[in-house]
Ligand SMILES: O=P(O)(O)OC[C@H]1O[C@](O)(COP(=O)(O)O)[C@@H](O)[C@@H]1O
Ligand SMILES: [Mg+2]
């Protein structure tokens with residue numbers, strides 16, 4: 001695969017590989033590319049304009065919405081709506097899903113998108129990398145009818161595409177349509193994404209573990225035992241602890257270098273913190289497409305049948321052998 005192909009070229013060339021190829025998904029990825037550039041522009045100058053800090057509102061999860069959360073949410077919804085390629089959008093920052101009626105009101109669009117517009121909100125004000133996460137499904141209700149909640153509450157296995165944007169030292173868009181994972185880096189001088197990381201794959205194992213150890217005392221025994229295992233002086237251990245506090249950034253590093261990210265349940269958060277539909281499902285789809293593994297400690301994330309738009313799940317994701325090891329400890333001591 002010739003490196004430094006543009007994202008636009010890549011989308012066109014790979015459209016043929018997609019079973020339902022009608023060009024709609026390509027248009028959708030292109031719209032996400034555009035919205036990512038707009039948000040990137042705002043994120044990069046965050047310190048200079050009045051876009052730092054809390055917006056004063058809270059989202060349905062009771063979290064303070066940062067101004068950048070609100071801005072990114074608006075930009076993605078606007079861009080997707082204006083391009084008339086989705087029939088519905090769900091977002092971390094919206095209480096309910098948004099049904100998008102195409103101008104002809106005939107509801108002909110077949111895709112729904114679920115987004116975490118700004119991931120890693122706690123890092124916005126301190127200039128640490130943040131991201132955007134997206135997940136795309138084909139609707140299950142008949143075309144021509146308004147979209148319903150059923151179209152969003154699909155198991156992650158049904159995703160037709162998923163990806164993330166990372167606003168870091170460089171800005172990258174990483175995504176899959178079920179044919180491997182590819183990463184594109186933005187050349188800010190000309191505003192074009194280029195293929196910089198073709199066919200990304202997790203190493204089978206690694207030496208990095210990412211977990212917020214500040215919550216250690218509240219973790220299930222299985223997680224405590226796995227952390228102890230990572231810290232033992234034995235074989236290729238101790239592993240290195242790395243935790244940025246932005247899921248996208250911790251995931252991206254671990255996919256490149258080999259590692260595991262864990263956000264478990266705890267006696268403070270019954271189902272953990274991360275949201276199944278627009279954080280864990282898309283990252284799990286990318287992980288599995290990149291030779292990695294993602295579970296809730298017991299079962300594959302992609303096999304979970306969602307019941308609520310903003311439901312949370314424990315999340316174990318990374319190099320296959322490391323996730324299997326952690327699952328082994330969870331099996332022995334689940335609580
Ligand atoms: O501060 P904690 O509890 O470790 O949580 C950090 C995790 O929460 C998140 O910030 C949640 O995502 P949002 O910022 O989109 O709400 C993840 O990106 C990150 O991995
Ligand atoms: Mg998030």
Ligand SMILES: [Mg+2]
Nearest residue numbers: 092116118119
């Ligand atoms: Mg978010």
